[in-house]
Amino acid sequence: MAAPVKSVHIDEEAGQDDTSADGSDARPYNTLRFAFTQQPPTEKEGPQYLTRKKESSTEDGPNAVEAGSQWVPVTNSALKKAKKLFEQHQKKQAKSHELALHEKKEAEERQQALEVAKEVKISQDPKLPKAIKIRLNEKNPAAVKLRSGESMKDVDYSDGRGTRVRVTGRVHRLRPQKDVIFLTLQDGYGFLQCVLTGQLTKTYDAMTLTLETSIEMYGEMWEVPPKQHAPDDRELHADYFEVIGKAAGDKEAISTRVAANADPQTLLDNRHLVLRGENSSSVIKVRAAVLRAFRQTYEETTPTCLEVTPPSMVQTQVEGGSTLFEFNYYGEKAYLTQSSQLYLETCLASLGNVFCVAPSFRAEKSLTRRHLSEYTHIEAELDFITFEDLLAHLELVVCRVVEIALANPQIAQLVRNLNPSFEVPQRPFKRMRYSEAIDWLREHDIRTEDGELHVFGDDIAEAAERKMTDIINRPIFLTHFPVEIKAFYMKKDPADTRVTESVDCLMPGVGEIIGGSMRVDDYDELIAAYKRVGIDPAPYYWYTDQRKYGTSPHGGYGLGLERLLAWICGRYTVRECCLYPRFMNRCTP
Numbered sequence: 153m154a155a156p157v158k159s160v161h162i163d164e165e166a167g168q169d170d171t172s173a174d175g176s177d178a179r180p181y182n183t184l185r186f187a188f189t190q191q192p193p194t195e196k197e198g199p200q201y202l203t204r205k206k207e208s209s210t211e212d213g214p215n216a217v218e219a220g221s222q223w224v225p226v227t228n229s230a231l232k233k234a235k236k237l238f239e240q241h242q243k244k245q246a247k248s249h250e251l252a253l254h255e256k257k258e259a260e261e262r263q264q265a266l267e268v269a270k271e272v273k274i275s276q277d278p279k280l281p282k283a284i285k286i287r288l289n290e291k292n293p294a295a296v297k298l299r300s301g302e303s304m305k306d307v308d309y310s311d312g313r314g315t316r317v318r319v320t321g322r323v324h325r326l327r328p329q330k331d332v333i334f335l336t337l338q339d340g341y342g343f344l345q346c347v348l349t350g351q352l353t354k355t356y357d358a359m360t361l362t363l364e365t366s367i368e369m370y371g372e373m374w375e376v377p378p379k380q381h382a383p384d385d386r387e388l389h390a391d392y393f394e395v396i397g398k399a400a401g402d403k404e405a406i407s408t409r410v411a412a413n414a415d416p417q418t419l420l421d422n423r424h425l426v427l428r429g430e431n432s433s434s435v436i437k438v439r440a441a442v443l444r445a446f447r448q449t450y451e452e453t454t455p456t457c458l459e460v461t462p463p464s465m466v467q468t469q470v471e472g473g474s475t476l477f478e479f480n481y482y483g484e485k486a487y488l489t490q491s492s493q494l495y496l497e498t499c500l501a502s503l504g505n506v507f508c509v510a511p512s513f514r515a516e517k518s519l520t521r522r523h524l525s526e527y528t529h530i531e532a533e534l535d536f537i538t539f540e541d542l543l544a545h546l547e548l549v550v551c552r553v554v555e556i557a558l559a560n561p562q563i564a565q566l567v568r569n570l571n572p573s574f575e576v577p578q579r580p581f582k583r584m585r586y587s588e589a590i591d592w593l594r595e596h597d598i599r600t601e602d603g604e605l606h607v608f609g610d611d612i613a614e615a616a617e618r619k620m621t622d623i624i625n626r627p628i629f630l631t632h633f634p635v636e637i638k639a640f641y642m643k644k645d646p647a648d649t650r651v652t653e654s655v656d657c658l659m660p661g662v663g664e665i666i667g668g669s670m671r672v673d674d675y676d677e678l679i680a681a682y683k684r685v686g687i688d689p690a691p692y693y694w695y696t697d698q699r700k701y702g703t704s705p706h707g708g709y710g711l712g713l714e715r716l717l718a719w720i721c722g723r724y725t726v727r728e729c730c731l732y733p734r735f736m737n738r739c740t741p
Contacts, residue, residue, distance in 0.1 A: 593616060
C-alpha cells in the first residue's frame with residue numbers, strides 16, 4: 153500500500169514565511185513560493201500543497217460556512233508559476249554558492265601568497281648612487297635628470313642614466329598588474345608616478361598597499377615612454393621602498409568612506425578625507441593664490457590700501473540684529489562680527505585707504521548654496537572718492553586679482569581642470585540700475601517667490617537675481633537700491649533720494665559676490681538713519697565721531713571670498729570653497 157502523500161499548508165492570512173512555520177495545519181506558510189524553498193516538490197509523488205483564503209460566507213444564518221475555511225489543493229496554474237520561480241531561485245542559489253566557493257579559493261590562495269610574501273625581504277643596494285631628496289614637483293633639469301630610451305635593466309645608473317632620487321608621499325592612485333605595480337604619489341606639492349617591478353612587487357607591503365598609505369620611495373627618474381601618460385610626463389622606477397604609515401583598507405578604505413556618489417552629509421562628515429581629493433585640494437590651492445593676489449592688488453592700487461586687522465568680537469550690528477551670533481562677554485552682551493566695515497571707516501583719517509581679510513559671521517537660517525554662517529570677508533574702505541570711483545576700483549580689483557592668480561601656470565591649470573569654460577572678465581562691467589532690473593524681470597516674466605510681478609521696492613530674491621545674471625551672462629554692477637531695503641549707513645543718491653549710492657556685483661552662476669556703497673558722511677543724516685531703523689546711537693559713538701572730526705566722502709565694500717571662488721572654480725556651492733564649511737546645523741568636524 154502506497155504511503156500517504158504529505159500535505160504542505162499555505163494560509164495567506166495567518167501563515168508565516170519564517171522559521172516559526174513548518175507547513176503543518178497548525179503552523180502554515182504564508183506563500184507558496186516560500187513553501188517550495190522549505191519543502192520543494194519532487195519528480196515522484198511529492199507533497200500536496202494545500203491553501204485556504206479568507207473569503208465571504210457562502211450561506212446566511214446558523215448554517216453559514218466560511219468559504220475559505222477548508223484546505224483545498226493549490227491550482228495547477230499557481231503551482232506552475234511557483235515552480236518556475238523556485239527553479240530560478242535554485243539557479244541563483246547555485247550561482248551564489250559557486251561564487252562563494254570561488255571567492256573562498258581566491259582568499260585562501262591570496263592568504264598563502266601573503267604568507268610567502270612575508271618572507272620576501274628587500275634592502276637598498278649599497279652600490280647604487282646616493283639618492284637625492286626631492287619634492288614631487290621638482291622639475292629642475294639641473295637637479296633631476298630623466299632617463300630616456302630603453303634598457304634591459306629596470307634600474308640602470310650607468311653614464312647618461314636618470315638621477316636616483318628619494319621621495320615621500322601618499323598613494324593617490326594604485327594599479328597593480330601581474331608583474332608590475334603602478335602607483336601615483338602625492339605630497340601636496342605635486343604628483344609622481346612610480347613603477348614597482350621584480351622582487352619589489354612580491355613583498356608583503358607591496359601586495360597589501362592601500363590608497364593613502366604614506367611611503368618612502370627610492371629609484372631612477374625616467375621619461376614616460378611614447379604614447380603613455382603620467383603626471384609631468386615622467387616616472388620613478390623604484391629600486392627600494394619603505395611603508396611609513398599604512399592606510400586602512402577594505403570596508404574602511406578611503407574610497408569607501410568618501411565615495412564619489414556618497415550622500416552630501418556623509419562627505420561633510422568626512423571633510424577631512426574629502427580634502428585629500430584632487431578637486432577639493434585644488435580649490436584650496438586656488439583660494440590661497442587668490443588671497444595672495446588680493447594683497448598684491450591692494451599694494452599695486454593708487455593710492456595703495458593698507459591691511460588692518462579689526463576685532464571679531466563686537467557690541468554693535470552692521471547688517472541687522474536677526475543675523476547676529478550673541479554671546480556672554482564677561483557679563484556683557486556681545487556678538488561675533490557681521491562685518492568689519494565700521495572699524496575700517498575709523499582708520500581712513502590716519503591710515504588712508506584700508507582693507508582687511510577676516511572672518512564674518514551671519515546667523516542666517518538659510519541653507520542655500522551660496523550662504524555660510526562663517527565666511528572669509530574681504531573688505532575695503534576708500535577715502536575722498538565718488539560713487540564712480542568706487543565702481544572703477546571694484547572693476548580693477550576683481551579683474552586684477554584674477555589676472556594675478558592665473559599668471560601662475562600651476563594655478564591656471566588647476567582652474568582649467570576645475571572650470572574649463574572660465575574666462576577672465578572684461579571691463580567695463582555691465583551697469584544696471586535697480587529700477588532697470590525691476591523692468592527687466594517684468595519683461596522676462598521672472599516673478600517673486602510669491603509668484604507676483606516685481607515692483608519697485610522689492611528686495612530681489614536670490615533665485616530671480618541669479619537667473620537674470622545667468623541670462624545676461626556677464627558681470628553686472630546692479631546699482632541704486634531703494635533706501636528701505638539697504639543698510640542704515642548707505643548714502644542717498646543726491647539726484648534721487650529714494651535710492652542709495654549702492655552696488656552689488658553679480659557674477660554668472662553665483663549671483664552677488666560684492667556689496668558696496670558710498671557711506672553716509674553727514675552727522676545729522678547719520679543720526680536720522682539710526683532713528684529710521686530703530687538703532688540706539690549710543691553704542692555707535694565711536695562710529696558717529698568720524699562725522700564730527702573732519703568728515704569726508706568715502707565708500708567701501710565687502711566681498712565674499714567663497715562666492716568669488718565658486719565663480720572662478722565653477723563650484724555648485726560655496727561649501728566647497730572653504731576648508732571646513734559652517735552653516736545652519738553644521739559645525740563639525
